[in-house]
Amino acid sequence: MSKTITSEIKFLVELDENRVPEKLTWTAQDGGVNAEEAKAMMLSIWDSKAKETLRIDLWTKEMPVDEMKLFFHQTLVAMSETFQRATGDEKMTATMKDFCDYFAEKLELK
Numbered sequence: 001m002s003k004t005i006t007s008e009i010k011f012l013v014e015l016d017e018n019r020v021p022e023k024l025t026w027t028a029q030d031g032g033v034n035a036e037e038a039k040a041m042m043l044s045i046w047d048s049k050a051k052e053t054l055r056i057d058l059w060t061k062e063m064p065v066d067e068m069k070l071f072f073h074q075t076l077v078a079m080s081e082t083f084q085r086a087t088g089d090e091k092m093t094a095t096m097k098d099f100c101d102y103f104a105e106k107l108e109l110k
Contacts, residue, residue: 007028007030008029009026009027010027010028011024011026011043012024012025012026012027012035013058016061020061021061022060022062023037024037024038024039024040024041024059024060025037025038026038039062039067040058040059040063040067040068040071041056041058041059042055042057042075043057069107069109070109072103073100073104076099076103077097077100079096080096080097081093083096
């Protein structure tokens with residue numbers, strides 16, 4: 001019988017009186033991360049029973065719009081790479097990467 005290992009990732013969100021995020025921190029001790037600050041996060045979880053994605057998208061008041069645009073672009077690029085690894089679908093991966101290039105061009109990120 002194989003022994004299982006548990007790994008924990010924690011997100012702490014400090015909110016203002018209107019419940020708007022002021023501070024985000026995350027900890028992943030197995031990855032060497034301890035209470036690191038972040039200005040934004042996106043988390044997607046697959047609910048296989050409902051066949052739908054559950055999401056948490058948070059950003060602090062201090063997240064500048066120019067950084068948010070970069071964050072989105074880098075997230076889209078990472079999603080295309082993850083899609084390729086998960087599905088092996090080279091054609092759709094290329095299409096997704098083309099969109100990432102278009103996105104960056106339109107936002108003048110490159």
